[in-house]
Amino acid sequence: MLEGLGSPASSRAAASTSVAGSLGPAACPPPSPSAPRSPESPVPRRGGVRASVPxxxxxxxxxxxxxxxxxxxxxxxxxxxxxxxxxxxxxxxxxxxxxxxxxxxxxxxxxxxxxxxxxxxxxxxxxxxxxxxxxxxxxxxxxxxxxxxxxxxxxxxxxxxxxxxxxxxxxxxxxxxxxxxxxxxxxxxxxxxxxxxxxxxxxxxxxxxxxxxxxxxxxxxxxxxxxxxxxxxxxxxxxxxxxxxxxxxxxxxxxxxxxxxxxxxxxxxxxxxxxxxxxxxxxxxxxxxxNIGRKVDSHQHQKMQFKSDGVTVGAVLGLTALAATIAVVVVYLIHIGRSKTKSESALIMFYLYAITLLMLMGAAGLAGIRIYRIEEKSLDESKNPARKLDSDLLVGTASGSWLISWGSILAILCAEDHPRYTWYNLPYSILVMAEKYIQNLFIIESIHREPEKLSEDIRTLRVVTVCNGKPVASSCLKSGGVAGDVAPRGRDMPPAAKGNVCMREDCGKEEEKQEESSWGGSPSPVRLPRFLQGNAKRKVLRNIAAFLFLCNISLWIPPAFGCRPEYDNGLEEIVFGFEPWIIVVNLAMPFSIFYRMHAAASLFEVYCNI
Amino acid sequence: MLEGLGSPASSRAAASTSVAGSLGPAACPPPSPSAPRSPESPVPRRGGVRASVPxxxxxxxxxxxxxxxxxxxxxxxxxxxxxxxxxxxxxxxxxxxxxxxxxxxxxxxxxxxxxxxxxxxxxxxxxxxxxxxxxxxxxxxxxxxxxxxxxxxxxxxxxxxxxxxxxxxxxxxxxxxxxxxxxxxxxxxxxxxxxxxxxxxxxxxxxxxxxxxxxxxxxxxxxxxxxxxxxxxxxxxxxxxxxxxxxxxxxxxxxxxxxxxxxxxxxxxxxxxxxxxxxxxxxxxxxxxxNIGRKVDSHQHQKMQFKSDGVTVGAVLGLTALAATIAVVVVYLIHIGRSKTKSESALIMFYLYAITLLMLMGAAGLAGIRIYRIEEKSLDESKNPARKLDSDLLVGTASGSWLISWGSILAILCAEDHPRYTWYNLPYSILVMAEKYIQNLFIIESIHREPEKLSEDIRTLRVVTVCNGKPVASSCLKSGGVAGDVAPRGRDMPPAAKGNVCMREDCGKEEEKQEESSWGGSPSPVRLPRFLQGNAKRKVLRNIAAFLFLCNISLWIPPAFGCRPEYDNGLEEIVFGFEPWIIVVNLAMPFSIFYRMHAAASLFEVYCNI
Structure with a gap:
């Protein structure tokens, strides 16, 4: 940070406090990286540069x-x-x-x-x-x-x-x-x-x-x-x-x-x-x-890695969906508008395909959320503009397609006569809403989970704390169960006495096993089923992410290239009137299309981070 | 806070760090209230209540x-x-x-x-x-x-x-x-x-x-x-x-x-x-x-007080504006739509009235911002959902009227023939945009300024810090100038040596004068003109806030009660077409009306806090 530009009163006061502290007769421990100092403390504002604006x-x-x-x-x-x-x-x-x-x-x-x-x-x-x-x-x-x-x-x-x-x-x-x-x-x-x-x-x-x-x-x-x-x-x-x-x-x-x-x-x-x-x-x-003027903590984001091993199921399913989509879109665009029966069959084909895909995606999302719920782990809620924007965009742009879906549902419920193909629109619209709801939950929880590395650091710190001040040992151990399941490798541990595990602050990987063992001994609230532990769990989540990623790419294609049953279905136009419905679709559709691409991008990031 | 519900890893780790520190051979100073710990540290999430969701x-x-x-x-x-x-x-x-x-x-x-x-x-x-x-x-x-x-x-x-x-x-x-x-x-x-x-x-x-x-x-x-x-x-x-x-x-x-x-x-x-x-x-x-699940610091918001003394100028001007508005609206509603000439005269009257009022409001807002810029003071940027919502709503809802104003400007620039009264619309539309821009800046800066009380606390803390650790004295003093102008009473001070002013941490009001004096001696970057110091400055700002408050109430009345020149002007409807323009106005107008009421509410708060 550029000190010359001046830093705000509060942060400077704090800096001096810690300096003063370390100069005292007995230095207290320097502020740890995971202390609750917000990574986003106020930014430099005035001082040196007089003319600058807050x-x-x-x-x-x-x-x-x-x-x-x-x-x-x-x-x-x-x-x-x-x-x-x-x-x-x-x-x-x-x-x-x-x-x-x-x-x-x-x-x-x-x-x-x-x-x-x-x-x-x-x-x-x-x-x-x-x-x-x-x-x-x-x-x-x-x-x-x-x-x-x-x-x-x-x-x-x-x-x-x-x-x-x-x-x-x-x-x-x-x-x-x-x-x-x-x-x-x-x-x-x-x-x-x-x-x-x-x-x-x-x-x-x-x-x-x-x-x-x-x-x-x-x-x-x-x-x-x-x-x-x-x-x-x-x-x-x-x-x-x-x-x-x-x-x-x-x-x-x-x-x-x-x-x-x-x-x-x-x-x-x-x-x-x-x-x-x-x-x-x-x-x-x-x-x-x-990010302008923001002050970030020195903690570096761990580098994302793209690993393609062990995701065969997800990738194969996803690629099948992608191939099916392209086929459906081509057939749809050839058939639609040629004649009444051809149009209807094209619509039915599209709805059946989309219903199947959305059900699979919803199930995959639910499975992912379920795994997260079983394995309780703290979420990283530090300030992060990129991540906040991602979450807001997911929820905000999903609203576009929720609007269209409600329109279809209302049209089906209120229309006077229902050609057969319109009934397929009802489950389709409901599934569009449900799938986006579930998928957003999955993505938002995924991008807020702390990377494995970070939570290990916190754990290490806690153990050090336990050593320094014995009176707080019990409360630390109680909370230790939270992080205890993070990386469950090496369960065969020497029976270390609770509250007596002492480590140097720079304890490395060698000591981790021992540390884990002490947490393992504490009353941990949950245990993952064995098949969902460690790498297996990670593999399942990565398969889910890969599948959802490819499915979102698939669902981006139809509306982007002109396969829009919301236009061709006809029922909504009869109920709402041609112009109002066209205005609704034209306003909401861009967000709905963007949602798919954005969800795919977020899922790619999730995939790389798991 | 309910500790039983568990607190997040990081905050708990920190708590234990400080406890550990205080149990060491020589206790380090306890965390001060204004240390840069975010008032919004992560919230309790899991632990005791197992079934709860992050x-x-x-x-x-x-x-x-x-x-x-x-x-x-x-x-x-x-x-x-x-x-x-x-x-x-x-x-x-x-x-x-x-x-x-x-x-x-x-x-x-x-x-x-x-x-x-x-x-x-x-x-x-x-x-x-x-x-x-x-x-x-x-x-x-x-x-x-x-x-x-x-x-x-x-x-x-x-x-x-x-x-x-x-x-x-x-x-x-x-x-x-x-x-x-x-x-x-x-x-x-x-x-x-x-x-x-x-x-x-x-x-x-x-x-x-x-x-x-x-x-x-x-x-x-x-x-x-x-x-x-x-x-x-x-x-x-x-x-x-x-x-x-x-x-x-x-x-x-x-x-x-x-x-x-x-x-x-x-x-x-x-x-x-x-x-x-x-x-x-x-x-x-x-x-x-x-606010659900949020953790707030113990620092209490100072109680707002409504004091009506010394705002005669602002109140009289504002009440005059209010009376003029009511008269204009009544005349407008009687004349508009009766005949072509009566409509035109009503429109011209409205535009002239609004142009005058908006110019006065813009000038008042600029004066307020200018006073803030002369008297540099740190802004309180702590997390505060109520305040963030206020700022976002001001800027967001102003966009509604900017949309209408741009529409009018575009219509005037592109129309083929211009009846005389339409030319008044041009300065009116430009002023509507400029005035909201300025007023938002004034309000947002006002609601982010730290109350006087708080900054005094920070100053006191800094002096204490200076005593404890001499090496940081100079940097503290350099920044001290920043807060030095906050409450400039008692300039006749004993010449206290820099860096030697020592106080107990619970120093009361008696010692404040001495403290101020030491800051007074430091190289302070700016000085307010004498007529704008202390109470005089506060009085000017309160007059501005009172005037703007009444003006915003005034400008809320015309659109809320049917005096809408955007409809009656006619030019926009010719350029954009009747339906598109009506849709634009009907979508944007509710936000524009809400803006006025919300700005008035915010200005009332500003008034009470000055």
Whole structure:
């Protein structure tokens, strides 16, 4: 930490207390790493740099700026979506281009400054910007750049009748994507400690720029899906529903025509990846923003490892689900909208497939939670912006699909006549809700469990404490049972007397067995069934995580690539009316799609940490 | 704290560390109250009660339940709003009645249990459920009960053609309101430490029940406002806009007719208060939910005092604004929609009034922030759910009105022809954004400033630290300047040598002067201008807070009682289209209205704390 910037009153007072203590006649033990000092003590605020603004105020200043920019962008998007008089697509693209340009300049400044003043950027948040996250963002960024190239091709083809902004935007977007990925690789873990106000503005600007690009992608994708849906309705001969196509095709001819058609089709298959890229980038930037001025403890996050051994069952089941999904989506997209019977059979097939998959996923999630409940272990509740965001996003975005599910349930309950296929929608909707509920519980508990290493440290510390002050031995032992089951290896122990186990503070692995044995002797509240102990338990959990990971990838595919029974089912549109239901689906669906990708990402992390 | 329930590993380890330390040959100083131990150390989780679920998991379990109930309710509201086939008002009211009944039963259980087991409910969060909050909730609850009586009267009048649920609902609502106010008076400060899972479910159920009742109130109010707006448009002869009234009037005659008309008019004047009641109740319950299982430090919040001396300027200016507002609203409501010229003059009058008021408010806010910036003082950044919710709500709900303001700005910039009165809308919209931005900064900084008492304690502690360990004296003194300006009374001090001021730890008020003097001698980075020192500074800030408080009340009145230029202006409806703009306004307006009431409440608290 940069002492020159000054540290807050309380933390400085404490620092001096401990120094004073250690200088006294008999030094008391130095503060242990697991003492209840919050890892997030208040940050440096004033002192040396007189003009700086308090932490909380800088946060509010920048978050309000970000929100104002964001609502302005949302309104432009709305204006374009509803064909507002006088507001065209070029205004929207100008605005987005300007935002990206501003972000580019800021990122260049930041990167330049951070390489010039290396010493200012020593602190890192080891939980932020994990390797797999940067890997997946790179993958999606590559596809986003390909999308940009296609858009440039599209612009060249239609250059006669498109405004220049439609050409500038994809070029700018590609440059922005390139630099942003470079930025995130190098700086996603930074904990910014200097010039915080300016940097807060830059980061929050980047967060909301990416969110607006996400919203723009979502809107393009929704318009496309809606048009496809309306075309299907026209084919099926529905006359009672408004079927005006919301067409944004340019009013001139493209040369060569076949290439143009291929490009405009290709664009819509790449949008889902662009959408994921933007939202991932904005979450990473948000964590960077939350970390500004934060003070972290020195405890380092243990490195995640990807081990693929022993997860055959989970992987095979998951890959089967993935293959089945692709098959179902292809069949669905071929059959839907061709004729009434074909549409119905496609819907029934989809529902049966989804019901089976969701039941399996729910059962796997329940099994995981059950294992956690049997093996009681303390949760790590220290402050961690990356993890808090993960949990909040899981619950928040699940609400999107809960809204759609309730809509379907209500429609089934209230509709006057029920074609046979609509009944499959009822268990499907209920299972969608239940599965997300269970899966969120599983993931949130998983990401809050302390890594094995840490709890061993705590245990070691406790034993040391027992040695120093005998009167507290009994209370320590009582609580010791809590950690006693953490790593149940080596049960054949010498009978160490309770409260007499003494160790040096730097006791290594050799002494662990002995230590464990003393805990083993204490009245431990629970015992795992033998088949669920140690490695076996870990293997089961990893199989569950692997299976759920692949299933979430599977369930991401159908809505992202146009297999949306919420549109094609028809019942909800009859009950709620076409427009209201379309608005509900278009608002909730992006969150529902994002949920799947985000859950998959979280499960990957869970898998690596088990 | 209930030790029997077990405390988490880390805090227990720490406790034993300090005990061990004090038993050593030479005791080190006991942990001081302002040492950087987080006031929010992890909470008790397991141990004694084996079946309990970890804190984080219980939170997720209950929040997901709450969200599912909430989206179900939202969907029923939507179904009613869009006249969905087969879903009537009675279904919605049934659902709401069932939710209220469930909450009633839970509250009765909780109240009964807490009086039976008093010892379980000793811990209180002194920041939650402040006196003024309970006072205002009681006031709004009384009006809500009157509203309930009017609704019962309405039901009796139209009893021939209304379903029984329309009679049951207001009765249930009145009972629910009564018991909930009683519950909040008695238990809003509780920090629940036992049976947490069940209690979490109860509290979160109550939160979302109140939010749904709020949404129901908002929807009723919006429908009414929209109908009034459409009637005005019909009067003005606008034919190009869809003007189908969304009429929910029963299909039979009411006896006696005049009474019925009076009642149905009266209902709509009381709705704004009902809406505020529901949202206030849900925020209080939300804080109760966030506090479950929390561990607070023993430091007690200082009692707020309402002192009315020395705020004449602020109060007079504020009351003038309030009187002007009422006059403007009355004139506006009489003139608007009568004829084109009368409407335009009403709009111009409103804009001129609002521009003046907003400029004054912005200036007052800036002055307040400026005073805070001159007098640098550390902010209290300890964890405090009530305060965090306040800040988040201020920024979050302000976004609602930023959305509307951007809409107006965009409409003005993009419209083809501009009647004269629309130009007033531009500065008005910009000022609405700027004023909320500034005011939020002022309020958030105010509620985060440490009360005078606390910082004195910290200063005292620091001096003690300086005595104990001389090597840290200089760093302490350097930081001492920070707190040195806190209470600048008694500048005529004996020249105490730096680093030699020694005091007993329980030093009382007598020694404070001497202590201050030593800080006074240290190189303090800033000095307040003399007219802004001590009481004078406090008086200026209190005048600002009083003025802003009354102004926010003033600005709450126009939109709450139907003076909504966003509807009547007409320009936005032309640019965005009637329906999209009405949807934007109806979604954003409730937050904008709530913002004013919430800002007023926060400013009242700020006023009492200065």
């Amino acid at each position: 932490q909380k105020l800088a946060e509010t200043l920048s978050s309000q700026y970000g929100l104002i920019v964001f609502v302005a962008g949302l309104l432009l998007l709305l204006a374009w979506a509803v064909h507002a008089a006088g507001v065209g697509k070029s205004d929207l693209l100008c605005f987005l281009t300007a935002l990206m340009l501003l972000q580019l300049l800021w990122m260049l400044w930041y990167v330049g400054r951070s390489s010039a003043h290396r010493r200012l950027f020593r602190l890192k948040d080891t939980h932020a910007g994990a390797g797999w996250l940067r890997g997946s963002i790179t993958l999606f960024a590559v596809i986003t750049i390909i999308l940009g190239c296609l858009k440039i091709g599209y612009f060249i083809g239609f250059s006669e009748c498109l405004s220049a902004t439609e050409g500038v935007f994809p070029v700018m977007h590609a440059v922005h994507t390139l630099l942003q990925v470079y930025f995130l690789w190098g700086h996603a873990k930074d904990i910014i400690q200097s010039f915080k106000t300016l940097e807060r503005f830059g980061v929050i600007h980047s967060v909301f720029t990416n969110l607006l690009l996400w919203a723009n992608g979502v809107l393009n994708e929704s318009k496309h899906q809606l048009n496809e849906h309306k075309e299907r309705l026209i084919t099926l001969g529905f006359g009672n529903i408004t079927t005006v196509l919301d067409d944004h095709t340019p009013q001139c001819n493209c040369t060569p025509p076949t290439l143009c058609t291929a490009i405009s089709h290709g664009i819509y298959y790449l949008y889902p990846f662009n959408i994921e890229y933007q939202i991932l980038a904005s979450t990473m930037l948000y964590v960077l923003w939350k | 804190q984080k998991l219980a939170e997720t379990l209950s929040s997901q339940y709450g969200l599912i109930v909430f989206v179900a309710g939202l969907l029923l509201l939507l179904a009613w709003a869009v006249h969905a086939a087969g879903v009537g008002k009675s279904d919605l009211l049934c659902f709401l009645t069932a939710l209220m009944l469930l909450q009633l039963l839970w509250m009765l259980w909780y109240v009964g249990r807490s009086s039976a087991h008093r010892r379980l409910f000793r811990l209180k969060d002194t920041h939650a459920g402040a006196g003024w909050l309970r006072g205002s909730i009681t006031l709004f609850a009384v009006i809500t009960i009157i509203l309930g009586c009017l609704k019962i009267g309405y039901f009796i009048g139209f009893s021939e053609c209304l379903s029984a649920t329309e009679g049951v609902f207001p009765v249930m609502h009145a009972v629910h309101t009564l018991l909930q106010v009683y519950f909040l008076w008695g238990h809003a400060k509780d920090i629940i430490q036992s049976f947490k899972t069940l209690e979490r479910f109860g509290v979160i159920h109550s939160v979302f029940t109140n939010l749904l009742l709020w949404a129901n109130g908002v929807l009723n109010e919006s429908k009414h406002q929209l109908n009034e707006h459409k009637e005005r448009l019909i009067t003005l002869g606008f034919g190009n806009i869809t003007t189908v009234l969304d009429d929910h009037t029963p299909q039979c005659n009411c006896t006696p007719p005049t009474l019925c008309t009076a009642i149905s008019h009266g209902i709509y004047y009381l709705y704004p208060f009902n809406i505020e009641y529901q949202i206030l109740a849900s925020t209080m319950l939300y804080v109760l939910w966030k």
